[in-house]
Amino acid sequence: GENVEQHPSTLSVQEGDSAVIKCTYSDSASNYFPWYKQELGKGPQLIIDIRSNVGEKKDQRIAVTLNKTAKHFSLHITETQPEDSAVYFCAASGGGGADGLTFGKGTHLIIQP
Amino acid sequence: GAVVSQHPSWVICKSGTSVKIECRSLDFQATTMFWYRQFPKQSLMLMATSNEGSKATYEQGVEKDKFLINHASLTLSTLTVTSAHPEDSSFYICSVSRGVNQPQHFGDGTRLSIL
Numbered sequence: 001g002e003n004v005e006q007h008p009s010t011l012s013v014q015e016g017d018s019a020v021i022k023c024t025y026s027d028s029a030s031n032y033f034p035w036y037k038q039e040l041g042k043g044p045q046l047i048i049d050i051r052s053n054v055g056e057k058k059d060q061r062i063a064v065t066l067n068k069t070a071k072h073f074s075l076h077i078t079e080t081q082p083e084d085s086a087v088y089f090c091a092a093s094g095g096g097g098a099d100g101l102t103f104g105k106g107t108h109l110i111i112q113p
Numbered sequence: 114g115a116v117v118s119q120h121p122s123w124v125i126c127k128s129g130t131s132v133k134i135e136c137r138s139l140d141f142q143a144t145t146m147f148w149y150r151q152f153p154k155q156s157l158m159l160m161a162t163s164n165e166g167s168k169a170t171y172e173q174g175v176e177k178d179k180f181l182i183n184h185a186s187l188t189l190s191t192l193t194v195t196s197a198h199p200e201d202s203s204f205y206i207c208s209v210s211r212g213v214n215q216p217q218h219f220g221d222g223t224r225l226s227i228l
Contacts, residue, residue: 034216043119043206043219044157051214089156098213100147100159100172 002027006104023090030092119220136207142187143209151204163190
C-alpha cells in the first residue's frame with residue numbers, strides 16, 4: 001500500500017517568513033495530493049490540492065509543487081501570519097481523490113510573533 | 114459553510130457499551146463516505162470506505178464486526194463502535210467527496226472516550 005513520509009514534524013518560523021513542508025510517497029499509482037490544516041479539536045480543512053498532471057499550483061500565499069519522478073511534493077506558505085499556526089497534513093491517493101487518503105504524520109507549524 | 118456534519122461531537126461512555134456516530138453530507142448526495150480514526154497527536158488512519166446501498170470496505174486490521182458501518186442513504190453514514198473498550202478511545206472523523214477528481218471534505222470529528 002501507499003506510504004507517505006512528512007517532514008519536519010515541527011516547524012517554527014518568524015511571522016512574515018516562509019514555511020516549507022515536504023512529503024514523499026511510495027506508490028507511483030497515486031495521482032492526487034491534498035494538503036489539510038487541522039486546528040485543535042477540529043477536523044482537517046482542505047487548503048490546497050494538486051493532481052499528477054500538474055507540477056505546481058498556487059492560491060494566494062499557499063503553493064504546492066509536485067515532482068512525480070522523485071515522488072515528492074511540498075507545501076509552501078509565504079508571508080506567514082499567526083493564524084497559520086496549526087498542524088498540517090499531506091496526503092496521497094489514487095482514483096483522482098475518490099479513494100481513501102493516506103496521510104503523512106503531520107507538521108506542527110508555529111508562527112512566532 | 115459546512116459540507117459535512119458529524120454528531121455527536123463528544124461522547125463519554127462506559128466500557129462494554131455501543132456508540133453510534135453519524136456523518137451527514139449537507140451539500141450533495143454522496144455515494145461514498147470515508148471513516149478515519151486519529152489518536153492523540155497522531156495522523157489520520159483510514160478505517161473504511163462506506164458505500165451507499167452496499168457493504169463497507171474495511172482497511173486491513175480494522176475489525177468489521179467491531180466497527181459497524183451503515184450507509185443507508187445518500188446523505189447519511191453511521192459508524193457504530195460495538196462493545197467499546199478504553200483502547201477504542203479516539204477521534205473518529207468522516208469525509209465525503211462528490212466523486213472522482215473531487216476533494217474530500219471532513220467533518221469536525223467525534224471524540225470518543227471510553228471509561
